[in-house]
Amino acid sequence: xxxxxxxxxxxxxxxxxxxxxxxxxxxxxxxxxxxxxxxxxxxxxxxxxxxxxxxxxxxxxxxxxxxxxxxxxxxxxxxxxxxxxxxxxxxxxxxxxxxxxxxxxxxxxxxxxxxxxxxxxxxxxxxxxxxxxxxxxxxxxxxxxxxxxxxxxxxxxxxxxxxxxxxxxxxxxx
Numbered sequence: 001x002x003x004x005x006x007x008x009x010x011x012x013x014x015x016x017x018x019x020x021x022x023x024x025x026x027x028x029x030x031x032x033x034x035x036x037x038x039x040x041x042x043x044x045x046x047x048x049x050x051x052x053x054x055x056x057x058x059x060x061x062x063x064x065x066x067x068x069x070x071x072x073x074x075x076x077x078x079x080x081x082x083x084x085x086x087x088x089x090x091x092x093x094x095x096x097x098x099x100x101x102x103x104x105x106x107x108x109x110x111x112x113x114x115x116x117x118x119x120x121x122x123x124x125x126x127x128x129x130x131x132x133x134x135x136x137x138x139x140x141x142x143x144x145x146x147x148x149x150x151x152x153x154x155x156x157x158x159x160x161x162x163x164x165x166x167x168x169x170x171x172x173x174x
Contacts (some may be wrong), residue, residue: 003169009037035102038050039169049091049103052158060084065083092148095149103154108155
């Protein structure tokens, strides 16, 4: 088994994953992927995109404009505000257009084991802002994305990400 890891994965963020691969004799190399972060060589139709937690998923589906270091709204070439949502949707569309089954693997851990569990999640940012996304709202958005783009959302603890990647890419989890 050889796994391709996208070059945009930060080395320090995937130390445990690479350690798991090394301990289990799983070969891997880093090279840019057009969609997602992990792909099994020989099966380009199944790709995993790793998210560090539900807060990152909230950011990915949020339509709140990005801001630069000075607090000004970032804008695209067309003058429209840039959002993480637009970038995330482009990736989902790319996967669908290319016939790729995209699995979003969220390393949130704790009581979040299934997509249904997300509805009961209490976003810690709600203490700072009433405008922060609730677990119920995030759950609804993720369900819509599953139906619209065929993406699957899976959840695991950070300590099990390496084994979950192998399990999913081996076809054991689909």
